[in-house]
Amino acid sequence: MKNFVFQNPTRLVFGRGQIAKLASLIPSDARLMITFGGGSVKKNGVYEQVVEALKGREWEEFWGIEPNPSIETLKKAIAIGKEKKIDFLLAVGGGSTIDGTKLIAAGIKYDGDAWELVKRGAYKDTVPLATVLTLPATGSEMNSGAVISRYETREKYAFYSRYPVFSILDPEVTYSLPEHQVACGLADTFVHVMEQYMTTTSQSRVMDRWAEGLLSTVMEIAPLIKQDKCNYDLMADFMLSATMGLNGYVAMGVTEDWATHMIGHELTALHRITHGETLAIVFPGMLRVLREQKKGKILQYAHRVLGINEGSENEVIDEAIRRTEDFFRSLGLTTRLSENNIGEDTICEIERRFTERGAAYGEAGNVDGKLAAKILRSCM
Numbered sequence: 001m002k003n004f005v006f007q008n009p010t011r012l013v014f015g016r017g018q019i020a021k022l023a024s025l026i027p028s029d030a031r032l033m034i035t036f037g038g039g040s041v042k043k044n045g046v047y048e049q050v051v052e053a054l055k056g057r058e059w060e061e062f063w064g065i066e067p068n069p070s071i072e073t074l075k076k077a078i079a080i081g082k083e084k085k086i087d088f089l090l091a092v093g094g095g096s097t098i099d100g101t102k103l104i105a106a107g108i109k110y111d112g113d114a115w116e117l118v119k120r121g122a123y124k125d126t127v128p129l130a131t132v133l134t135l136p137a138t139g140s141e142m143n144s145g146a147v148i149s150r151y152e153t154r155e156k157y158a159f160y161s162r163y164p165v166f167s168i169l170d171p172e173v174t175y176s177l178p179e180h181q182v183a184c185g186l187a188d189t190f191v192h193v194m195e196q197y198m199t200t201t202s203q204s205r206v207m208d209r210w211a212e213g214l215l216s217t218v219m220e221i222a223p224l225i226k227q228d229k230c231n232y233d234l235m236a237d238f239m240l241s242a243t244m245g246l247n248g249y250v251a252m253g254v255t256e257d258w259a260t261h262m263i264g265h266e267l268t269a270l271h272r273i274t275h276g277e278t279l280a281i282v283f284p285g286m287l288r289v290l291r292e293q294k295k296g297k298i299l300q301y302a303h304r305v306l307g308i309n310e311g312s313e314n315e316v317i318d319e320a321i322r323r324t325e326d327f328f329r330s331l332g333l334t335t336r337l338s339e340n341n342i343g344e345d346t347i348c349e350i351e352r353r354f355t356e357r358g359a360a361y362g363e364a365g366n367v368d369g370k371l372a373a374k375i376l377r378s379c380m
C-alpha cells in the first residue's frame, strides 16, 4: 500500500424528506445563489421542496447549466455571482449542475478568464458550495472534481476545486429519472470503481474488497432497478454506491487508472455522447487491449465479482470481458463505436490530441495517443 492522506469534509445528509433541512444547513446570513440545470427539478417537485425549505430567505437563481456544462454558460453565472457578491452556492441537480457550480464557485473569486482555471486544472480559492443531488452517477456531491466543456473548440477537461460543504441525497428525487440516465448513472458508478480497482493485485485487501462490494452491488441492483425504478431501497443503494464510488473511499493507498475516462471525455467532447455511455464503449476495449497488463486483477474480478471459477486463465479472462460488455448492454447502452456512427476520423483526432498533450494515462502511464487509438479500434 502506498502512503496516503485521506480527508473528505463533505457532510452527507441522506434520506427521505431531507431537503427540508436546507435552512438549518446554509448559514443564515449567506448571500446565496442557487443553480439548476434545464428544468427537471420543476417537474419532479424538487424545486418546490427547496423553495419551501428556504421560505423567508432571499436568493439569486441561475438556470440552464447544461449536461456537460459549458464554460460559455458558466461565465454568465460567474458574472452575476460577482455582481451580487454571492458568498454561498447551492447546486440543485445532477453531476453537470454540481460540476458547473464548482467552477462558478472558483470563478467568483478569480479575476481572470475562468477558462484559465480549467486549463490550469485546479483552483482552491472558492466560495463555499453545497448540493442537492438528483442523479446518482458522478460522485461530484462528495468529491472536489468537476469536468468542464468548451463547446466552441469541442474540448472537455477535469478541474479540481473544493468539496461541497454538505450534500443532500434523497433517493425519492431519482424516481423521475429517464431510463437512459439511470443506465448511464449505473455505468458511470461501475466504471468509477473499476478505474480505482482494475489495476494490479495485492496493493490493499481493504480497498479490493470495498471495491468488489460496490461492483457486486451495482451488478445486483441494475436489473432490479430496470423493473422498478421507484423502489426506495434500490435507489438508496444506487445513490450510496455512486457516492462511495468516487469520494476517495476506494482509492486509499492504491494506484488508479482513469484512461477510460480520459478517452470517454474526448468522445463526449467530439460527439456529445452521454458520459456513462462513453465508458460502456471504452472500458471493455481497455480490458481487451490491456488484458496482459491487467491479467491478475481481471482474474480476481472474474472470480470474486462474477463468480467465474472454471476454465483456463485465458478462457476466464475472455468470459470476464464478455460479461462486462454484456452488463453494459443489459442496461440498454451501446458498447461499440460503430453503433454511434463513429469511425476512423474520430480515432485519429483523439490520437492526435493525446499525442499533442503528451498523454500518459493509466496505472502504468502507458496509455498515450497510439495506445488510445488501439483501444478505440477494438471498440469498433
Ligand code: NZQ
Residues within 6 Å of the ligand: 036, 037, 038, 039, 040, 041, 044, 065, 066, 067, 068, 069, 093, 094, 095, 096, 097, 099, 134, 135, 136, 137, 138, 139, 140, 143, 145, 146, 147, 173, 174, 175, 176, 177, 178, 181, 184, 185, 188, 246, 261, 275
Ligand atoms: O438539466 P436538467 O433539466 O436538470 O436534467 C438533467 C439532464 O438532462 C436530467 N436529470 C437530472 N436529475 C434528474 C433528471 N431528470 C429527471 N429527474 C431527475 N431527478 O438528467 C440529465 C443529465 O444530467 P447530468 O447532470 O448531465 O448527468 P450526470 O450526473 O451524469 O453528470 C454528467 C457530467 O458529470 C461529469 C461528466 O463528465 C458529465 O459532464 N463527471 C463528473 C465527475 C466528477 N465531478 O467527479 C466524474 C464523472 O466521471 C464525470 O466525468
Ligand code: ZN
Residues within 6 Å of the ligand: 138, 188, 192, 261, 275
Ligand atoms: Zn465518470
